Amino acid sequence: MSARFDLRKFVLYSGLVGFGTIVSLALNTPYSTLPLLWLPTGIATWMFLSCSKKCAIPFGIGTAAGFLLYIGMAGALGGAIFANITILAISIYALITAGLASRLIRKTLMAKMSKRLGQSKSQQIFLTTLVCAALAVLPAWAIQQFGAKGDESLALTAVRLFGANCLGIIAFIPLIVGKVQLKYFQDTNKTRNRREYLAILVLILAIFGTTIFAWYTTSTSLMDKNNERFDALAEESEKALKNRLLSYEDAILGGAGLFYASTEVSRQEWREYVNALDVVNRYPGINGIGYIDRVPAREVDAFIAAQRKSGVPDFKSHPEVTHDTYYIINYIEPLAINGPALGLNIAFETNRKTAAELAARTGKSAITQRILLVQDAEQTPGFLLLFPIYSTGVFDQDTDPETDLLGWVYAPFIGKNLLGDLTASQGERIGINIYDGATADVTKLIFTEDGRLDATPDNQPIYKKSATFNIMQQDWTIEWVSTKSFETTTIDFQAELILITGIVIGGLLGLMLVSIAHRAASIQTEVDRKTEEINKARGGLQAVLDTVVDGIVELSSGGRILAFNPSAERIFGHKSEDVLGKPFATLLAKHDRAKYEAYIAASDFQFDEKVMAGGITISGRRSDGTIFPMELAASTVKIGDSRRYVASVRDITDQVVAQRALELSEKTFRQTMEQAPIGAFTFSPEGQLLRVNQAVQELLGYNEQELLELNLFDLAHPDDQAQNKSQMSELLAHKDETASIETRLIAKSGRVVFTEVNMSVVTKASDEPDYFIAQIINMTERKEMERIKNEFIATVSHELRTPITSISGSLSLIIGAFKDEISPRVHGLLTIAQRNSSRLIGLVNDILDMEKLGNGGMHYKMVDVNLANSLQHIVEDNKSYASTFEADLVLEPVSDDLTINVDEWRLNQVLSNFISNAVKFSKAGGTVRVCAKQYSDTARISVIDNGIGISNEFRNRIFTKFAQADSSTTREKSGTGLGLMISKQLVEQMGGEIGYASEPGVETVFWVEFKLQRHDTDSAKALQKAG
Amino acid sequence: MGAAQQTEIATGHILCVDDEQDILSIAKTSLEAIGGFQVSCCNSGVEALEWxxxxxxxxxxxxxxxxxxxxxxxxxxxxxxxxxxxxPVVFMTARVQPQEVEAYLALGASQVISKPFDPMMLSEQVQTILDQQQPHAE
Structure with a gap:
């Protein structure tokens, strides 16, 4: 009873049942107490139905419909039908009740029993069947005891109801068994379906069977009742017939008494006697009463004469046949209707003669067989009743019929007159056919109800009864048949209604169950499909188990191994089949087994919470006896009531080794860091200091406690903070491993410390930055040194330049403006002096440039430079210098639209350097060419000479400091060896490229390349086009 | 070159201010001999202001x-x-970094001539500056 108690449904259902009960009572039917049974049955049904909510609605509707049908019929057809429909209805509820009972029994009683008897499926089925059969047997026994047919008393009806219930329960057993099987045998869906449908079929057949039974018993009982009524009518009729005949016999005996009383009875006296009897009114059917004389043949004439004499002048014996003895009707009254019979010799005809002689022989009344009376104009069958008269008085053993017989008192009967109205119901409800003789021979019909004597009646009566009586020494077969009007009173559709209702309700129930089963089947199909999917997934899972790196071991609730995957085999070195069924403890090292056993001791093998949660480290034991560390994690799997464990095992030998190495490394790192002479610290990506060594504390003057509460960025000089943060974020963005920043930090004392911080990122497994490791170098002293050095160089350069300016200027003036005033020899020497002073100036300039380039002090004034103009000036400026080397400096034509963005002054410096080198290394009278060309989006400016070129060994270091080719050249060279190096740095810092190509002795090209200013170029072109 | 140029451009009076007597001499000689200028010299700023x-x-x-x-x-x-x-005041200096030059020009200097200067070219440079100043002067 899984469903919870639903008050609303309960009230609804009870209300419905109660309403039905009240209505039934109000109708005041004979069986109005029976619906009271509906209340408990209905509640039981409700309980059953609330087991399944899905069933409740169709069952509820079906029940209500059946109920209304029942009420309607009870109202329309009266009470008689009521009981039988109740039988049917209660049968159906009995089925449901039985089902409920079996459920309860199975759940409660059998649960207890099965503990003793075991849980075998067949035993359960057996028990269920047994209990249900017992349920069925009890009412069955009851019906046998009290279930007598007959009067429909209330008690007997109740017994019949029980009988029907019993049948229902018996019919329900296969269904229950089927259900039990469904429950316990995990059959395939189709089989299960078949069984379910079979169970429904059995149920429906049972309902139909019950219906037919009810129909049969009802119709039989009705027939019996009608038969009894009919029999009563027939019996009444029979009695009436016998009584009538006996009373007629009395009349005849009266006549006989008349003869015995006097020696002679005159015709007149006879007439008076008969008249006194008032035959017509008191003895209906009797035609008259007469006297037949026995007349021997020799006395016939005398007899006739005597009769003529006595007042019947035309008396004669007829028909005219000859006999030994004549039996002549002498008297017959009332003569008016019996005239033709007077004088009739009855010996002429065998039937009459036989009956007369029989009566004479026995001395008792006798009736003839079927005869046609002569006095009956219609010639319908009739008979004669004869009583013999003897001369010796009343017949006794001394009487000799041959000698003593005088004649017979007799009465002629016309069948239809005698038998037409024996009882009040005759002709109305019952008809009589009377046959002469022991068989119903149509030719011997004495009487039929419809008057037709020639043939059997066309219509076959429903009720019919026949009996053969010996009436006054004559066999009569009497046949009673029901009349239409009688049959009409017996017409009752009760049985048929039961049949129809049963079939309809059974059919509906069947449909309903089938639809439920179908629904269940479709749900089952869905379940099967899912199950299949799960199985497939399980297949996949198996593959996972086979390939997973960890060892997976399935354990029973007792800790024994149920499954052992390949990885587990590998880890432990055991084959799966060797360990299955063994306790898991055998796979553990002995010293750890106690630890493991402790778990078992704690409870009936339950892994410790810790094991369940995250796993423990425990020592395993391989098949070769080696002990290894492993990680054991387990989880509980509940399958029904049983519990299993899935243990995951990982060999962590490598991990442990690695862990130890890591710990050692960590320790080393910590010690190294602690004792390092330079500052070392770690910090979070947010700048929070995490760990600082002694050197850092000394450098900044804070103790460790203070530092760990500080943020690295806050320690920095306010002017450096923004730069630091941007550099940090760049480091994080580019995921560079290391970075170096120079920053000023403020010590606790407020002193500014120049530092260089080298840091590297340590990332988490997720690739997110975890923390930074940094070394801090105190740059204060180095910075100071650098400052001094730079100042020194600047000062020296400046101080050098002043005297050189003077020297150089003086010499220039002498050689240039006053050469006429000196001798050629002096001029030559002064020229040497002037050249070397110029060289000295160049050297000083180069050193200053180097210094600036080295510390980032070089600044550029980038402007758009048109090469055509600019190169023109450069070449002009260097012409005089070139001429001193007897070299010709030529500018090749330059396109007007080449514009680049550079510091013009620095470009000049670079190209001048190229030109000075070119002219210096040119042969005397050689030509140095300067040209500018466009290469896609760049402009290349080249300085070309045909000098000695660059030797292979020099090529590698041509752009390095103080690089000068070995001076094996024929001409004197001047230069610092810094020019090309400076040029390269200048060009690259301006965003250009520098390069050369040299074929010694043939051609040497030095070039620089800068991006063309696209915009200007385009506009220039546009202008040209417009022009 | 000499004579023709001298007569042509010798129109101005130049005041040279430098603490180095040698430099002053060379500048004076150069400007007088090549440019034909009239040259006066001062050894310091103070002296120049007095002058x-x-x-x-x-x-x-x-x-x-x-x-x-x-x-x-x-x-x-x-x-x-x-x-x-x-x-017009022209600075003569060894410090001819672009931003230094800009700073000097911002102070109101007409031009900056780098040291060491070429005495053969000095007169021409000065003349160029004077030519540029002429329209302003008028």
Whole structure:
């Protein structure tokens, strides 16, 4: 009873049942107490139905419909039908009740029993069947005891109801068994379906069977009742017939008494006697009463004469046949209707003669067989009743019929007159056919109800009864048949209604169950499909188990191994089949087994919470006896009531080794860091200091406690903070491993410390930055040194330049403006002096440039430079210098639209350097060419000479400091060896490229390349086009 | 080249200010011999200011690095002198980094001539400056 108690449904259902009960009572039917049974049955049904909510609605509707049908019929057809429909209805509820009972029994009683008897499926089925059969047997026994047919008393009806219930329960057993099987045998869906449908079929057949039974018993009982009524009518009729005949016999005996009383009875006296009897009114059917004389043949004439004499002048014996003895009707009254019979010799005809002689022989009344009376104009069958008269008085053993017989008192009967109205119901409800003789021979019909004597009646009566009586020494077969009007009173559709209702309700129930089963089947199909999917997934899972790196071991609730995957085999070195069924403890090292056993001791093998949660480290034991560390994690799997464990095992030998190495490394790192002479610290990506060594504390003057509460960025000089943060974020963005920043930090004392911080990122497994490791170098002293050095160089350069300016200027003036005033020899020497002073100036300039380039002090004034103009000036400026080397400096034509963005002054410096080198290394009278060309989006400016070129060994270091080719050249060279190096740095810092190509002795090209200013170029072109 | 050029361009009076006597001599010689200028010399900024209170040259060549009163300070004082309005002052210095040059020009210098200067070219440079100043002067 899984469903919870639903008050609303309960009230609804009870209300419905109660309403039905009240209505039934109000109708005041004979069986109005029976619906009271509906209340408990209905509640039981409700309980059953609330087991399944899905069933409740169709069952509820079906029940209500059946109920209304029942009420309607009870109202329309009266009470008689009521009981039988109740039988049917209660049968159906009995089925449901039985089902409920079996459920309860199975759940409660059998649960207890099965503990003793075991849980075998067949035993359960057996028990269920047994209990249900017992349920069925009890009412069955009851019906046998009290279930007598007959009067429909209330008690007997109740017994019949029980009988029907019993049948229902018996019919329900296969269904229950089927259900039990469904429950316990995990059959395939189709089989299960078949069984379910079979169970429904059995149920429906049972309902139909019950219906037919009810129909049969009802119709039989009705027939019996009608038969009894009919029999009563027939019996009444029979009695009436016998009584009538006996009373007629009395009349005849009266006549006989008349003869015995006097020696002679005159015709007149006879007439008076008969008249006194008032035959017509008191003895209906009797035609008259007469006297037949026995007349021997020799006395016939005398007899006739005597009769003529006595007042019947035309008396004669007829028909005219000859006999030994004549039996002549002498008297017959009332003569008016019996005239033709007077004088009739009855010996002429065998039937009459036989009956007369029989009566004479026995001395008792006798009736003839079927005869046609002569006095009956219609010639319908009739008979004669004869009583013999003897001369010796009343017949006794001394009487000799041959000698003593005088004649017979007799009465002629016309069948239809005698038998037409024996009882009040005759002709109305019952008809009589009377046959002469022991068989119903149509030719011997004495009487039929419809008057037709020639043939059997066309219509076959429903009720019919026949009996053969010996009436006054004559066999009569009497046949009673029901009349239409009688049959009409017996017409009752009760049985048929039961049949129809049963079939309809059974059919509906069947449909309903089938639809439920179908629904269940479709749900089952869905379940099967899912199950299949799960199985497939399980297949996949198996593959996972086979390939997973960890060892997976399935354990029973007792800790024994149920499954052992390949990885587990590998880890432990055991084959799966060797360990299955063994306790898991055998796979553990002995010293750890106690630890493991402790778990078992704690409870009936339950892994410790810790094991369940995250796993423990425990020592395993391989098949070769080696002990290894492993990680054991387990989880509980509940399958029904049983519990299993899935243990995951990982060999962590490598991990442990690695862990130890890591710990050692960590320790080393910590010690190294602690004792390092330079500052070392770690910090979070947010700048929070995490760990600082002694050197850092000394450098900044804070103790460790203070530092760990500080943020690295806050320690920095306010002017450096923004730069630091941007550099940090760049480091994080580019995921560079290391970075170096120079920053000023403020010590606790407020002193500014120049530092260089080298840091590297340590990332988490997720690739997110975890923390930074940094070394801090105190740059204060180095910075100071650098400052001094730079100042020194600047000062020296400046101080050098002043005297050189003077020297150089003086010499220039002498050689240039006053050469006429000196001798050629002096001029030559002064020229040497002037050249070397110029060289000295160049050297000083180069050193200053180097210094600036080295510390980032070089600044550029980038402007758009048109090469055509600019190169023109450069070449002009260097012409005089070139001429001193007897070299010709030529500018090749330059396109007007080449514009680049550079510091013009620095470009000049670079190209001048190229030109000075070119002219210096040119042969005397050689030509140095300067040209500018466009290469896609760049402009290349080249300085070309045909000098000695660059030797292979020099090529590698041509752009390095103080690089000068070995001076094996024929001409004197001047230069610092810094020019090309400076040029390269200048060009690259301006965003250009520098390069050369040299074929010694043939051609040497030095070039620089800068991006063309696209915009200007385009506009220039546009202008040209417009022009 | 000499004679023809001298007569042609010898139109101005130049005041040279430098703490180095040698430099002054060379500049004076160069400007007189090649450019045909009339040249006066002062050894310091103070001296130059004194000189300028008495007279007005066409152009002042002013050294930047001098003891006591450097070039820029001297220039400021010169600019305050009523008779020296629109007087072109040219700095002579070894410090010719672009931003340094810009700073000097911002102070009001007409031009910056780098040291060491070429005495053969000095007159021409000075003349060019004078030519440029001419329209302003008028």
């Amino acid at each position: 300028l209170q008495k007279g007005r040259p066409d152009l002042v060549l002013l050294d930047v690095m001098m003891p006591n009163m450097g070039g820029p300070s001297t220039l400021k004082q010169i600019q305050k002198l009523p008779n020296c309005k629109d007087l």
